[in-house]
Amino acid sequence: QVQLVESGGGSVQPGGSLRLSCEASGFDFSTYEMSWVRQAPGKESELVSAMDKSSIYKWYMDSVKGRFTISRDNAKNTLYLELNTLKTEDTAKYYCVRGGLTTSWYFGDNRQGTQVTVS
Secondary structure, eight states: OOEEEEEOOEEEOTTOOEEEEEEEESSOGGGSOEEEEEEOTTSOOEEEEEEOTTSOOEEEOGGGTTTEEEEEETTTTEEEEEEOSOOGGGOEEEEEEEOOSSSOOBOTTTOOOEEEEEO
């Protein structure tokens, strides 16, 4: 069973920072592109950031460039997203997904997410 367990969300003021983590299990994490997707209430899901399996290629949506940093530790089967200089428009539920730019998104069998609220 593919499990993606996100943590690290919370409520912060504008300008604040958070670090999200995603622990993966049930598949060979080191062989997959991984990404972060977010969804705000009443809005479609949007791809925030993606990283290839070897941490060579990183992609960011325009509105988070220079503020968010994606990283991964294949030895720990963990994906990270560091969020800095947070804005109110970053408020959303953040999901770790298998896949990203080049493959379809898989939210895992649990589809948990972690809430980020900036206000």
